[in-house]
Amino acid sequence: MEVTDLPTTPQPAAPELEFWFDFASTYSYPAALRVEDLAVAHGVTVHWRAFLLGPIFQAQGWSDSPFNLYPAKGRYMWQDLQRLCHEHELEFHKPSHFPRNSVLAARIACAFDSAPWIGGFVRRVFTANFALDLDIADVEVITACLELLGQNPTVVMDTATSAESKAKLRARTEAADKLEIFGAPTFISDGELYWGNERLENALAKAAQASLGA
Amino acid sequence: MEVTDLPTTPQPAAPELEFWFDFASTYSYPAALRVEDLAVAHGVTVHWRAFLLGPIFQAQGWSDSPFNLYPAKGRYMWQDLQRLCHEHELEFHKPSHFPRNSVLAARIACAFDSAPWIGGFVRRVFTANFALDLDIADVEVITACLELLGQNPTVVMDTATSAESKAKLRARTEAADKLEIFGAPTFISDGELYWGNERLENALAKAAQASLGA
Incomplete structure (x- = not known):
């Protein structure tokens, strides 16, 4: 038996999760605040995928958030989100304007999606919108978020x-549509989609399982 | 101190849950198959509330299920429902026609909502639609469901x-709209709404908590 005939133990792939979000999206708030800690606990790397829901909704014929277009659904969502934030021990204050630009x-978040401070930035912006x-x-507001992370706001915003960078976000949103x-x-x-804050745990379990070749 | 001055221990109210569903609704399937066992485990009584989603959707401007009107959302739903049924160890076979009448x-289910066999009927009909x-x-098909429960199909259907009974279902659907x-x-x-199969556990916890006066 040659050495090269020995069965090789395949290296498990590093488990990965893509997190697609819009900073105006209500249920993205608890997901954004939870995703990194949970991913670390599962040994999963998060890829931050900021995109714009507006063009996606427009393609479905909606000129506004469905939570504004369908008032009963909207009233339910705010109550549900409040309960959910309470359950996850997240601060919540209903934004006086929704959805925000x-x-x-x-x-x-798109231009700096691999920066070491991206997770902190995402959490600060969501907190600004839905808690503050x-x-x-x-x-x-964005300047304050960046300064708290030790970044130079002028350089980052330029x-x-x-x-x-504008083209990168447009391409990202087009990629969301293609997906x-x-x-x-x-x-x-x-390769599988999971929609909604309450599918985060399932998506992480799938990532961890996939990396084991299961 | 008079005997009547003694503080009385209030009797805890019996915990209750209203389960509103349409037999054509995809995510109602896992909820319907799970609700009674889980409610028993929580000491909660289920009130079965069959209604029709059609008029509710029409009031939102939809002439069909949103899962048909928005194809990407629909394709996702079927994949998600399959995963969900697998997780809950429920049989699932994508219906060849959706939504069914x-x-x-x-x-x-509305006329016999307090019959001792109502839970069994609900589960059999959902299983017929989404597993068989x-x-x-x-x-x-309905005759077979009723016969399996020892009921006289002619008497029940008459x-x-x-x-x-027709008026009762119309009133039930109008009540859903008002709620x-x-x-x-x-x-x-x-008194609080919880929407979606994955909110069942929260709704049951709320019912159990409310009955304790918490």
């Missing part, structure tokens, strides 16, 4: 609003 | 299709 924050009732389209993402949060794990 | 089954791929609008029910399954527990 998330383009600037999304451009930053701040306008995340306001440059001052980069994020360059033609290249048949129809809402947020959406998780992609081992 | 659920009026006859709903009239029976049978047409639940077919009198023969009662369920009387003018009174701001916008989809199924919906659970009502201590």
Whole structure:
């Protein structure tokens, strides 16, 4: 028997999860605050995928959030989100305006999606929107988020609003559409879609399982 | 101190859960198969509330199931439902027609909502639709469901299709609308709405908690 005939133990692939979100999306808030800690606990790497729900909703014929277009569904969502945040021990204050314009924050999260501070930025912006009732389209609000992370807001925002970064977010949103993402949060794990905050645990379990070749 | 001044221990109210469902509704299937066993485990009584989603959807401007109107959402739902049934160890076979006409089954479940066999009937009809791929609008399919429960199909169907029973289902569906029910399954527990199969456990916990006066 040659040494090369020995069965080789395949290296398990590093488990990965794509987290697709829009900073204006209500159920993306608890998911965004939970995803990194849970992923670490499962040994899973998170890939941050900020995109814009607006064009996705427009393609479905909606000019506004379905929670505004369907008022009973909207009233339910706010009650449900409050219960959910309470359950997850997350602060929650119903935003005085919904949905907020998330383009600037999304451009930053898209342009710097591999920066070491991306997770902290995502959590700070969601907290600003859904716990502090701040306008995340306001440059001052985003400036404060970046400063708290030790980043230079001018440098980050100049980069994020360059033609290249704008094109990157457009391409990201087109990719969401091609992946048949129809809402947020959406998780992609081992090629499968999981939609909604309450599918996060299933998506992580799938990622961990897939990496073992199960 | 008079005897009547003694503080009385209030009797805890019997915990209750309203389960609102349409036999054509996909996510109502796992909820319907799970609700009675889980409720018993929580000491909660289930009130069966069959209604028709059609008029509710029409009021939202939809002439068909949103899973048919929004194809990406529909494709996701079938994949998600399959995963969910696997997780709950429920048989699943994608129905060859969706949504199926659920009026006859709903009239029976509404007319006989307090019969001792109602839970068994609900589970059999859902199983016919989502595990056996049978047409639940077919009198023969409903006949088989009733016979398996030891009921006289002719007597049950005659009662369920009387003018009174038809009016009862219409009133039930109007009541759903007044309660701001916008989809199924919906659970009502201590006056609060919970929408979706994955909210069943929360709704039951709320019912048990409310009965303790918590």
